[in-house]
Amino acid sequence: MLGRRVQKQENRTIEAQARPERLLEVADLHTSFKTPRGLVHAVNAVSFTLDRGKTLGIVGESGSGKSVLSRSIMGLLPRQNVVREGSVQFEGNEIAQFSPSAMRAYWGTEMAMVFQDPMTSLNPVVKIGRQITESLKYHLDMHRDQSDATALALMKSVGIPEAERRLNEYPHQMSGGMRQRIVIAVALACGPKLLFADEPTTALDVTVQAQILNLLQQQQRERDMGMVLVTHDLGVVAGRADDIAVMYAGQIVETAPTRTLFAQMRMPYTEGLLKSIPKLEQPSHSRLEIIGGRPPDLINAPSGCKFSPRCPYAQDRCHVEEPPLIEADTPGHYFRCWYPVGTDAGREALERNLAANVPQAQAAVAGDAALAGKIETALDQRIEV
Amino acid sequence: MPEPSLSATTNATAVDNGDVVAGTQSLVLDLPPVQGTAKVEKSKTKKLGIVGWIAIFWLVAVCAAAILAPVLPIPSPTKNFLSATSEGPSLAHPMGTDSTGQDMFSRVIWGARASLLVSVSSVAFGLLFGGILGLIAGYYRGKLDTIFTNIFNVFLAIPQLVLALALVAVFASDPAVSVGKREFWLIISIGLVSIPIIGRITRASTLSWAQREFVLAGRSMGAKNKRIMSRDVLPNVLPAMFSIALLGIAVVIVLEGGLSILGVGVPPSTPSWGNLIATGRNELTRIVGACPQVILAPSIAIFLTVLSLNYLGDVVRARFDVRESNI
Numbered sequence: 023m024l025g026r027r028v029q030k031q032e033n034r035t036i037e038a039q040a041r042p043e044r045l046l047e048v049a050d051l052h053t054s055f056k057t058p059r060g061l062v063h064a065v066n067a068v069s070f071t072l073d074r075g076k077t078l079g080i081v082g083e084s085g086s087g088k089s090v091l092s093r094s095i096m097g098l099l100p101r102q103n104v105v106r107e108g109s110v111q112f113e114g115n116e117i118a119q120f121s122p123s124a125m126r127a128y129w130g131t132e133m134a135m136v137f138q139d140p141m142t143s144l145n146p147v148v149k150i151g152r153q154i155t156e157s158l159k160y161h162l163d164m165h166r167d168q169s170d171a172t173a174l175a176l177m178k179s180v181g182i183p184e185a186e187r188r189l190n191e192y193p194h195q196m197s198g199g200m201r202q203r204i205v206i207a208v209a210l211a212c213g214p215k216l217l218f219a220d221e222p223t224t225a226l227d228v229t230v231q232a233q234i235l236n237l238l239q240q241q242q243r244e245r246d247m248g249m250v251l252v253t254h255d256l257g258v259v260a261g262r263a264d265d266i267a268v269m270y271a272g273q274i275v276e277t278a279p280t281r282t283l284f285a286q287m288r289m290p291y292t293e294g295l296l297k298s299i300p301k302l303e304q305p306s307h308s309r310l311e312i313i314g315g316r317p318p319d320l321i322n323a324p325s326g327c328k329f330s331p332r333c334p335y336a337q338d339r340c341h342v343e344e345p346p347l348i349e350a351d352t353p354g355h356y357f358r359c360w361y362p363v364g365t366d367a368g369r370e371a372l373e374r375n376l377a378a379n380v381p382q383a384q385a386a387v388a389g390d391a392a393l394a395g396k397i398e399t400a401l402d403q404r405i406e407v
Numbered sequence: 408m409p410e411p412s413l414s415a416t417t418n419a420t421a422v423d424n425g426d427v428v429a430g431t432q433s434l435v436l437d438l439p440p441v442q443g444t445a446k447v448e449k450s451k452t453k454k455l456g457i458v459g460w461i462a463i464f465w466l467v468a469v470c471a472a473a474i475l476a477p478v479l480p481i482p483s484p485t486k487n488f489l490s491a492t493s494e495g496p497s498l499a500h501p502m503g504t505d506s507t508g509q510d511m512f513s514r515v516i517w518g519a520r521a522s523l524l525v526s527v528s529s530v531a532f533g534l535l536f537g538g539i540l541g542l543i544a545g546y547y548r549g550k551l552d553t554i555f556t557n558i559f560n561v562f563l564a565i566p567q568l569v570l571a572l573a574l575v576a577v578f579a580s581d582p583a584v585s586v587g588k589r590e591f592w593l594i595i596s597i598g599l600v601s602i603p604i605i606g607r608i609t610r611a612s613t614l615s616w617a618q619r620e621f622v623l624a625g626r627s628m629g630a631k632n633k634r635i636m637s638r639d640v641l642p643n644v645l646p647a648m649f650s651i652a653l654l655g656i657a658v659v660i661v662l663e664g665g666l667s668i669l670g671v672g673v674p675p676s677t678p679s680w681g682n683l684i685a686t687g688r689n690e691l692t693r694i695v696g697a698c699p700q701v702i703l704a705p706s707i708a709i710f711l712t713v714l715s716l717n718y719l720g721d722v723v724r725a726r727f728d729v730r731e732s733n734i
């Protein structure tokens with residue numbers, strides 16, 4: 023126990039001297055669950071890198087494997103019935119095959135996670151103060167007064183008024199937004215270098231969402247942490263992430279620096295996600311645009327491109343041949359598509375589908391009723407970010 | 408949870424402030440339910456009420472009498488008032504006497520001592536081992552769970568009375584055996600019987616609590632399983648364990664009575680509510696002129712105690728019946 027702690031400190035000093043910029047490197051990560059129906063491929067060949075102090079936004083709809091990905095990287099998934107392959111390097115150390123006891127040296131102190139629902143991620147029968155100080159005492163060997171003072175400072179830094187009084191309260195005495203601030207304080211307690219925020223605002227009131235996201239961003243900047251922000255809302259990551267990875271059916275289907283992604287998206291799925299955000303300039307009572315259909319069954323995923331059954335651009339080739347992750351003109355921009363959005367190939371594909379009355383294509387342009395028939399206009403219509 | 412969205416429905420039926428607006432165009436603001444404000448319904452925690460207070464008063468009185476029996480100004484339970492055999496209630500003997508002139512009031516109070524000792528200890532025994540096994544089974548699941556659950560099921564399949572009977576008969580049936588030893592084996596055998604019942608309740612409750620996100624959050628902060636089990640899961644599971652334990656005490660008091668009737672309960676030299684009824688039954692059937700209080704007095708004591716425990720058990724369960732919406 024003591025030996026491990028000393029060794030950890032030594033490691034830390036060595037790391038501090040080298041101070042590699044690359045914080046996290048995930049390469050070809052596969053995560054599958056064994057179920058009676060067969061293997062569920064929840065994460066499929068995912069690779070990405072994250073530098074110190076940067077934010078990666080992972081976007082995708084429910085069931086696209088975003089949460090499983092973050093838990094898989096942290097090694098938080100159960101061992102039974104889970105197959106995990108690939109490489110996860112944290113500050114150059116390969117941690118993918120670490121046992122839970124080896125991972126414990128990383129959990130809390132090196133990497134931490136903010137969970138989706140503050141209603142369930144705090145223990146209802148334990149006082150707020152103890153939930154924050156527990157890890158301080160355990161990991162950093164703090165004494166009671168020391169850990170209480172740190173907890174107070176943490177609570178103040180996450181914007182909790184009357185922190186002294188709150189220390190002795192129970193989670194049910196606080197609002198959802200306050201609880202999420204507490205969850206963030208718990209995660210930040212031991213000063214992790216990498217923070218996973220797993221849909222941190224999904225369970226919250228819309229009015230509180232922006233506050234929590236700003237808080238996360240501010241803490242990330244102040245502490246120079248790497249952050250992986252998982253969400254299903256492109257709007258959430260638009261102004262906050264340095265890079266964005268769009269996930270679909272367990273794969274990264276498009277990844278690029280934020281600005282590039284919004285300016286020159288290539289993947290029809292990304293376009294669909296963006297279109298489905300309600301816009302202020304739309305007249306009231308206009309229909310919300312949707313991506314028709316549902317995400318594919320991850321046990322028997324469709325052959326070819328996983329998005330092809332729902333894609334307005336899909337051609338015969340898409341249904342048979344799976345597109346690889348291709349690098350676009352801009353560096354750092356990768357996508358999986360044979361007929362990318364915003365290229366001649368894509369435009370022709372959509373026209374062909376419209377002419378053939380393919381329902382997905384019609385649905386994609388029907389949203390703009392006034393623009394029906396004017397494909398070019400429909401295609402060029404993008405949201406300015 | 409749905410994304411906030413503004414959707415327009417035409418020709419739809421929407422309920423607006425209780426009025427049904429039909430056939431008109433209405434705007435439905437579809438916001439995710441905010442948990443903080445959504446729990447308008449009042450939590451229906453069962454109040455203690457006057458019955459609850461009476462129950463508590465009775466239990467406190469019984470416990471106090473049982474503990475203080477040696478110093479209370481009552482005659483010895485084994486002293487024979489030969490001038491007053493089989494007498495009805497009087498000032499000298501508030502609950503009358505039995506056929507050998509023993510004071511029933513004193514015997515009931517001393518009987519509480521043995522009955523409560525056996526019932527509380529055996530349930531505590533069951534709570535300790537059943538709780539630990541149930542917690543482990545529910546937390547780790549998988550193979551451990553299968554093994555423990557099967558052990559529980561096997562134990563449940565053995566009739567309680569028969570198991571207790573067998574254990575006491577093997578280890579403490581000798582008439583020369585001391586009262587303490589007999590009570591010890593009673594506690595062990597009844598405790599063994601209560602392990603699977605408490606264990607299963609604990610396991611079921613642990614199963615649901617161990618799935619909560621705060622357990623995962625604890626793990627993500629580097630807490631070990633032992634710590635999560637004792638600090639995060641156990642405090643949440645305790646209310647369920649305690650409500651079943653209160654009921655369990657009531658059941659054991661009656662069970663001990665049953666064992667006494669079969670002759671393997673607390674030996675008759677030391678009164679317990681169970682063996683008071685057993686000996687009283689003998690008296691009523693054999694001895695001419697025996698008074699009904701020899702059975703009535705301990706029966707009423709058992710009845711009131713069991714009723715109080717059941718009632719309080721229900722109150723505890725209702726109070727800690729934590730639902731998602733109340734958290």
